[in-house]
Amino acid sequence: MIQLFSPAKINLFLRVVSKRQDGFHNLSSVLQTISLGDFISIQIHPDQSCSQDLLTCTDPSLPIDSSNLVLKATNLFRKKTGIKTVFKIHLEKNIPCQAGLGGGSSNAATTLWACNQLTHSQVADETLGDWSAEIGSDIPFFFSLGTAHCTGRGEFVQQVPMPTLSQICIIKPHKISLSTPEVFKNFKFESALDEGNAKHDLNNFLSSSSTYFNDLEKTACSLKPELNQIKNNIQECGFKTVMMTGTGSAFVCLGNGTPPSSQNFDSFQVRPICRAPSTWYQHP
Numbered sequence: 313m314i315q316l317f318s319p320a321k322i323n324l325f326l327r328v329v330s331k332r333q334d335g336f337h338n339l340s341s342v343l344q345t346i347s348l349g350d351f352i353s354i355q356i357h358p359d360q361s362c363s364q365d366l367l368t369c370t371d372p373s374l375p376i377d378s379s380n381l382v383l384k385a386t387n388l389f390r391k392k393t394g395i396k397t398v399f400k401i402h403l404e405k406n407i408p409c410q411a412g413l414g415g416g417s418s419n420a421a422t423t424l425w426a427c428n429q430l431t432h433s434q435v436a437d438e439t440l441g442d443w444s445a446e447i448g449s450d451i452p453f454f455f456s457l458g459t460a461h462c463t464g465r466g467e468f469v470q471q472v473p474m475p476t477l478s479q480i481c482i483i484k485p486h487k488i489s490l491s492t493p494e495v496f497k498n499f500k501f502e503s504a505l506d507e508g509n510a511k512h513d514l515n516n517f518l519s520s521s522s523t524y525f526n527d528l529e530k531t532a533c534s535l536k537p538e539l540n541q542i543k544n545n546i547q548e549c550g551f552k553t554v555m556m557t558g559t560g561s562a563f564v565c566l567g568n569g570t571p572p573s574s575q576n577f578d579s580f581q582v583r584p585i586c587r588a589p590s591t592w593y594q595h596p
């Protein structure tokens with residue numbers, strides 16, 4: 313059996329570049345893995361006569377059927393490799409769901425990596441990343457080393473240097489969850505954007521004067537207007553930057569602030585993490 317850390321991600325900037333014919337959006341975003349994460353214990357099922365994987369989870373509200381990205385990942389692995397092995401998996405869930413923290417995507421990437429290890433299949437990480445785009449746009453990112461500029465619908469992943477961010481606080485409002493398709497469906501372009509602008513964002517980010525923003529935040533806040541007040545409250549706590557991650561509803565807070573004490577949200581002090589080639593992410 314192996315136990316792997318499955319880290320959350322944050323978007324340090326997220327630009328929506330264009331809407332595509334297939335309904336997806338082209339994005340330009342720098343993503344970063346962080347020290348908040350789930351744990352996945354996975355083994356080859358001791359009874360290989362079972363026709364299905366067995367998934368258990370500490371969070372009873374999560375489906376443990378084939379709609380769970382963990383099981384989408386094992387099914388994808390078998391489809392791509394032709395291997396028939398079934399797995400027994402336990403997911404210890406710490407990453408809030410529907411928060412924009414990529415919990416499900418990270419679980420899928422971690423499971424694919426584990427299946428490859430357990431079956432000694434020696435599929436390259438890059439190939440696992442390419443395969444994973446079939447089951448979710450954010451999954452290929454996790455096969456980078458932890459900091460990457462992602463384009464297309466998220467599946468084109470280019471490693472960039474890890475930014476120096478000492479203090480990161482994640483704030484997840486209770487009972488406010490946002491669905492990714494819903495946020496994208498309601499997104500409206502404010503002005504036409506050209507490729508040059510998208511490049512400029514990355515260059516700007518990589519320069520010493522990094523700018524942090526999320527084009528989807530306005531849409532998320534229009535779908536859940538309570539988020540505006542929450543953001544105002546957090547901004548009064550001394551943080552230099554407060555912005556939503558992904559399609560929300562969690563906020564990334566940068567700088568020396570103290571999260572407001574409230575029963576209405578959870579806060580997590582985290583830091584960026586990375587992995588070395590040929591190993592998976594480790595809990596720091």
Ligand code: C5P
Nearest residue numbers: 335336337448449450465466492493496
């Ligand atoms: O790929 P994933 O399953 O995460 O996407 C969920 C939904 O979010 C898609 O069906 C699509 O409606 C929307 N989406 C999008 N553009 C992206 C990623 C997701 O419009 N780049």
